[in-house]
Amino acid sequence: MELVLSVSIVALGIFIMVEASGFPTLSGGYPGPGLFPQILGALFILFGLWVVLQQVRRRAWPRWPRPFFTRERINALLVVLAVILYLLVVEYVGFILTVVCLLAGLMLSLGVRWRTSILLSIALTMATYLLFNKLLGVPLPAGLVEGWF
16 A cells, blocks of 8 residues: 555656646746745655655565554544645634644644643744745735734
């Protein structure tokens, strides 16, 4: 199963790279809006190929029957659901509250102590907010905390 998923990740990375290559560029040689998706696509390809090579090296071809809902698959599903939930609520709730709640929830589901998960989620969210909104000038949805920051 990991082999199939990792090949799918490589294919997704290739798709992202191709789509992002059509994004407009900025004048003066500055990177355009396609830079970040292309970096993500390249990382998808790189890490997907890494897992493919590990699986082929171990000859870990899919064996059946195996339980479908393993802890690793549930964790991966939770991450996908968190991304979907983020996309659905970020405009209304705002970046800061959404990301703090989702990060804390994901960390708690992975077994991190609640104090650590709350502190880390707040710190990581604020660092991301400061980097993108204040330093890079990327507007992030304010939502319920509009005017606080």
